[in-house]
Amino acid sequence: MVIILRIFLLGCLVVPEISCTSVDSQKVVDWTHPPESGGISPSANQILITFEDERNQRVPIADAVSGYRQRGDYANSTWSLNVAEALAKDxxxxxxxxxxxxxxxxxxxxxxxxxxxxxxxxxxxxxxxxRIEAVQAMKTFHVRGETYTDPYFKLQTGIRDMHVESAQRIATGRNIKVAVIDTGVDVGHPDLTGQIALEQNFVDESKASPDDIHGTAVAGIIAASANNQMGIVGIAPDAKLIVLKACWQISPQKAEAVCNSLTLALALNSAINLKSEIINLSLTGPQDTLVGRLVDKALDDGIIVVASTSSPFAAEKDFPSSIKRVIAVRTANAVGNSSPSDTGIVPAPGQEILTTLPHATYNFMSGSSFAAAHISGVIALLLQLNPHLGSEQILSMLQASMSPSTSAQAVNTVNACVAVASLSGSSDCGNPTVRSGSALLASPSVLMPDR
Structure with a gap:
């Protein structure tokens, strides 16, 4: 699937004390929207401006002129409203x-x-x-993946490749808060019931969709229930998900989705305020000042940020995975098909991953989005054992856990059990054994109900 993040022009207003020259009063203003491109409705004529307001702790997320969902019961400060109106006029x-x-x-x-x-x-x-601190042009972000139509193609190969079953004997991510900034999640899915601590929507109600395919798939990989006699098992089944909807689907029953800087910024702001321990960003694109500032703020607050990158060759330019201290994740390669060294990038399963989909269904998904979700789950296991770990420590543990595999079916990826055992002192990281009642023992008819 493709998540496209549309970033607006950014200017930061520091002190509103110098008047701007007004536009020519004789000039005819044409508000006609430019032609849409690719069915994605880009707002190429929109800009985003920020300015300091010490009273913004009591300002809501949107006001009456917006179609975006409003949060809070407070009114915009008069000062902010006046500044915003003056800028529009100027x-x-x-x-x-x-x-x-x-x-x-x-x-x-x-x-x-x-x-x-x-x-x-x-x-x-x-x-x-x-008054302007910075200005930037609109940019487009992409995350790529595929959906396989064969419902019984494979089971949870990523779980086995990463030795997650053995790792879960030591830790299950208990009570670690993972913020999933994505499309929404099907909170009624039987494998996600009880796994979601909080749900917030920052998307324009006019863009609502009954399906939230991408976010539901990411959520299932991270924290689907274990030992519930159905479906799959998540990497960290005892973690708690904070679902922050910042993206919306382009069309029904397709995983393609779009985001913009407004919704993404609001979701990041909320993840920080809610004191998430991990933020999962399964998206990628060019640099953006405001989003980068928010990611840096999260990192400064001790939040671990995980982001997908499209390939080891794109890591330098992909954003936000290119931000220092962000855990950048790519899809792991099969043994015998290794990529050149990509120091600082973590490989994880991202091909043909069985996961949750809306309406109590499951299917196979591919893409670095889902590789990132695997690593967010593993980090939840680590944080359960030591909540004070920083990004650099975690990156070192993940990379140190990797070892050559002799299996022709395996991929070069993180070994979750070795990483967790490095904190617990356990040496029980041999061949993982599927536990009685585990999701991997469920019948195919339970795993993949027909759609």
Whole structure:
């Protein structure tokens, strides 16, 4: 599937004390939207501006001009409303929505630029304004994956390749909070019932979909229930998921989804405020200033951030996996088909991964999104044993756990049991044994109900 994150132009207003030159009052303003591209409805004429507001701790995420879902019962501060209105007037912009990013102490406003104004000229004007800290162009992010139609193609090969069963004798991720920033999750799925501690939606209600395929698949890999006589087992079945919906599907029954900087920023802000211990970002793309600041804030707060990267060759340019201290994850290669050394990138199973899908179903998914979910699960096991571990320590443990495999069917990946045993002192990391009642013993008819 493809998750596309649309990033708006960013400007940070520090002190609102210098007036901007107003647009020519004789100029005809054309608000006609430009043609849509690829059915993704990019907002190429939108910009995002942030400014400091010490009162933003009591400002809601959206106001009445927005179609985005509002959180909280407080009103926007009069000061922020006045600044937002003045900016719209000064630059001939139309306000779309506004919300606080209180983890950074800023207030954000999204505007539309009339299509008959040059984006380049608007950028230059914003750059000259002494109130503006930074400006950036819209960018597109991609996460790639595939869905296999054969419902019985394979079972949970990733569990076996990573020796997760043996690791779960030592730790199960008990009470570790994992924030899944993605599409939503089917909270009624029988393998996810009781696994979700909190659910929040930051997506425009007009973009709602009855299916949340990608997020449900990621959630199942991380924390599907164990020993419930059905379905699959997650890497950390006793972890607690915080589901933060920041993406929405392009069309029903397809895993393609889109996100934008507004929804992603809100989800990151919420993950930080909720004191998540792990943030899973199964998405990738070019650099973005605001999102990068929020990821850095999470890391500074001791949150472990996991992000997918499309390949070992793309790790330097992929974002947010390229951010220092983020655990970058790629799909592991089969033994005998190894990639060149990619120091700092963690390989994990990402091909033909059996996982949860909406409406109590399961299917096989492929892509680095799901490799990242495997590693988020393993990190939850480690944090159960030592909640004070930092990103660099965890990265070292994950890389040290890897060892050459003699199996022709195996992949070069992290060994979850070896990583966990390095903290517990256990040496019981031999061939994993499937426990009685384990999901891997479930019948195919239970695993894969027909859709």
């Amino acid at each position: 630059y001939g912009l139309r306000q779309v929505t506004q919300w606080p990013i209180n983890s950074l102490g800023i207030h954000c406003v999204v505007y539309e630029i009339p299509v008959n104004l040059s984006m380049e000229q608007v950028l230059k004007r914003l750059e000259m304004d002494k």
